[in-house]
Amino acid sequence: MLGVAAGSAYAMAGLAAPTMSGETLPFPAVDPRAKRGGTLRVGQMVGRMYDPATYNWNEMSNQTRPMLEYLTMVGPDNVVRPMLLESWQPSADLKTWILRVRGGVMWHNGEELTAEHVAWNIRRWADPSLGSSNLGLSTFAALTEYSGDKDPKGSAVRRPLPNGVEVLDARTVRLNLAQPVLSVAEDCGEYCTLVVHPSFKPPLSRNPIGTGPYTVTELRVAERCILKRVTQTTDGKPFRYWGGDVYLDEIHFYHYEQENQTIALASGSVDAVYELTIDQLELAQSIPGAQISSVQSAQTLCCRMQVDAKPFDDIRVRRAMVKAADNAAIKNLVFGEHGSVGHNFHVAPIHPEYAALPVPARDVAGARQLLREAGYENGLDVTIVVGNNDGPWQQAVCEALRDQVKEAGIRIAVDVVSASKFWEVWNKVPFGATSWGHRPLGTMALAQAYRSGASWNDSHFADAAFDAALSDAESTIDVVARREKMMKVEHILRDAAVAVQPLWRPIFILASSKVQGYRPHPARQMQLTKVWLA
Numbered sequence: 001m002l003g004v005a006a007g008s009a010y011a012m013a014g015l016a017a018p019t020m021s022g023e024t025l026p027f028p029a030v031d032p033r034a035k036r037g038g039t040l041r042v043g044q045m046v047g048r049m050y051d052p053a054t055y056n057w058n059e060m061s062n063q064t065r066p067m068l069e070y071l072t073m074v075g076p077d078n079v080v081r082p083m084l085l086e087s088w089q090p091s092a093d094l095k096t097w098i099l100r101v102r103g104g105v106m107w108h109n110g111e112e113l114t115a116e117h118v119a120w121n122i123r124r125w126a127d128p129s130l131g132s133s134n135l136g137l138s139t140f141a142a143l144t145e146y147s148g149d150k151d152p153k154g155s156a157v158r159r160p161l162p163n164g165v166e167v168l169d170a171r172t173v174r175l176n177l178a179q180p181v182l183s184v185a186e187d188c189g190e191y192c193t194l195v196v197h198p199s200f201k202p203p204l205s206r207n208p209i210g211t212g213p214y215t216v217t218e219l220r221v222a223e224r225c226i227l228k229r230v231t232q233t234t235d236g237k238p239f240r241y242w243g244g245d246v247y248l249d250e251i252h253f254y255h256y257e258q259e260n261q262t263i264a265l266a267s268g269s270v271d272a273v274y275e276l277t278i279d280q281l282e283l284a285q286s287i288p289g290a291q292i293s294s295v296q297s298a299q300t301l302c303c304r305m306q307v308d309a310k311p312f313d314d315i316r317v318r319r320a321m322v323k324a325a326d327n328a329a330i331k332n333l334v335f336g337e338h339g340s341v342g343h344n345f346h347v348a349p350i351h352p353e354y355a356a357l358p359v360p361a362r363d364v365a366g367a368r369q370l371l372r373e374a375g376y377e378n379g380l381d382v383t384i385v386v387g388n389n390d391g392p393w394q395q396a397v398c399e400a401l402r403d404q405v406k407e408a409g410i411r412i413a414v415d416v417v418s419a420s421k422f423w424e425v426w427n428k429v430p431f432g433a434t435s436w437g438h439r440p441l442g443t444m445a446l447a448q449a450y451r452s453g454a455s456w457n458d459s460h461f462a463d464a465a466f467d468a469a470l471s472d473a474e475s476t477i478d479v480v481a482r483r484e485k486m487m488k489v490e491h492i493l494r495d496a497a498v499a500v501q502p503l504w505r506p507i508f509i510l511a512s513s514k515v516q517g518y519r520p521h522p523a524r525q526m527q528l529t530k531v532w533l534a
Helices: 006-012 058-064 115-125 258-266 278-285 315-324 327-335 364-373 393-408 419-425 442-449 464-474 479-495
Strands: 039-044 072-074 080-082 085-090 096-101 144-150 156-160 165-169 172-176 214-220 224-229 250-255 291-305 380-386 410-416 431-436 503-511
Touching (some): 039 258, 058 250, 080 085, 096 115, 115 172, 291 393, 291 442, 315 393, 315 410, 327 393, 327 503, 364 393, 380 393, 380 419, 393 410, 393 431, 442 464
Parallel strands (some): 039 250, 380 431
Antiparallel strands (some): 072 080, 144 156, 165 172, 214 224, 291 431
């Protein structure tokens, strides 16, 4: 699908393409019944809007997406399409990429989007001093090099490549990458890559300049976020949105914790919710006129162990944990017939490069033997920290794991903390249940979560053979050949016993009968530009 329009890519795959506005637009086709006007009320957690490149909640991006936009957009069908870019074209070796910037895109201040603006954003994402998780994406990591210096913790310091991002003309940017990267288009649609104006200074909520059809007019963290249609630029001229018709006058986000969102919709307090959790599915089915939609995703929960922290610095302990777990039983207990079983290597069946590996049988006796060899004759006591930031099903997973591994002598205490507290400690605790969002390619989460030194590598896993194998897969366009190479990547990660990863879960959304065009997205992105109210 590299350098090929989405419709053509569907045809090449022998699939029927969804009806879209056009080959070069990322939006669904215009609904002839669509009506203008009204306010959409959304129930989700309301976070601060400080710097989109350093967001750590997807909800923050949902609040921002109607105002700021991406270079590309991954649709509900997991296909990437041009957004602020008009097209992209890689070289044969995937090290040089030409990005063509869309013409006629207007900023809220009346300026037109240019290649300089795009280059400024990409350079910013690739600057290690920003502290953005974007640096864990292969594209932006490949725009850096090692400086030869060490930070106070002894880790190698990276710096931007001197000529990594070039502006060729007013609408063309060239990326000169240090190594081949397959996922440039997908990386440019990840949730922390919202494009800001070069005048940006945080917090965004105080100086919002975007290219989207809405702007924020009020933000009260943990209470509400109010967005209104932009009709005039900041200098008083008519604002013209590049993406065509937009229907809603306002979008309001109201703060509801995950467990209260379905009740809020049932009471009429909101029109749509961020996510319907599996434990509230039956309640949602009882709401008159409620619309329930779902999509399979690569969303998961990793009960990960830090490989450099006791007792998990001993691989025998980690392997004992994995051997004593029954992933299929956990999935069936928590999600029933929904979702699919995970096999501890963080590549999902919906990923194009997924390679199925033989599934080892649960081995409680083998787990006990490994513990004895590691010096834990009387078993082992550990604590797992979970934040339920995606719902109480996460705690249920941890409790199911606890009940299973105690047969092998591993005694797990489940420490449930608030979602906000969890995100303060998620990458610090030796044993934690980390939720990972959907990525359209299997290589993408591996690069962020397990590549040596990646900013979101919360297990501290570092393996040169894994890094090399992943880079090899990332440099391979042909999906069959890439799948073969991913077998090696998956084997290395699974054999290292970094995590118990029991399942891949579906995404459910819930809306009232009047909400039209609101679709479930595997990455839980709210794409509201074309939503309307009946």
